[in-house]
Amino acid sequence: MASSTKFAILFAGALCLLCLPGMANSAATQFIVEGDVYCEVCRTNFINKLSQPMPGAKVKLQCKGEEEGNITYSLEGVTDAKGHYRLTVEGDHGEEACEVTLLKSSRADCEEIPDEGWATKPSSKVTLTKNNGFHGETRQANPLGFTRKKADPQCFELFKELEINPNQEF
Template sequence: MAKTVQTAILFTTALCFFSLIGIVQCRDAHFFVEGQVYCDPCRAQFMTRLSEFMPGAKVRLECRANEGGQLTYSIEGVTDKSGTYSLPVEGEHEEDICEILLVKSGKPECSESGPKGWQREAARITLTVNSGIASEVRHANPLGFLTKEAKPECSEVFKELNMIPPEI
């Protein structure tokens, strides 16, 4: 009986110790920001059933100090064949505003960004261990480039959505 109690205490102590080590390592933050870039053939400025994910698009993660706006971290990446990127991020960025920005399209025929002042070509992302998110992976909202003109099939898409097509 005494042997069982000693084993249980030793096991509990070891478990607490290893949990503490995990917490300490967590302070040396390391994240991955993942997201997708798409082509918007309807110029809707959101994904529709005609949207396609874009390989070869270039994105940049920028973190700027909340106070003053100085650039504190930046890294670029390119989307794979499924239009997905994954950017490694070192360090804690709790006091920063971090965003994924569109840099360059992977398709010349779909390379416009939204009209100035209406659509922002960025997705905000939280990069701190104090966010309540247990995973080291952070998912950014999809970002899109527009074709120069909407495809003819887009009028049917807008009807399905019960929307008036945008006049861009």
């Protein structure tokens, strides 16, 4: 065998060995996705001083590939006593679109998922890769909220304070 062929084989083997630690690290990649779930008692679809943390609410994180309906990763979680959830995600999902959505309310009086205006099917997109400039393993998801069927009477004063006039019945 020619010495150049031996060199090429040795070089290729060495390159493969150098890649193994990197492959082990990518396989062991973990991310923590954290966020909050609340009950929005005024039906404004944004957090305000009357919004209430929702313990026991269920959320779902899903990552999808480029093809429609191609769910590549899915994980559910439950909020703690302060309405906060913490999901441990395995693997790097840089080639996928990942988001957290509301799954189930823990309160019968606040179980509607907003479906109007900008809050239609609310979700929080999260980036789950180390190849994007973010440092660390923790990713913060935007807060998500269920709404009540009817706005709380206290909301009238809040609307006056915020100088907004939604067409709410109290």
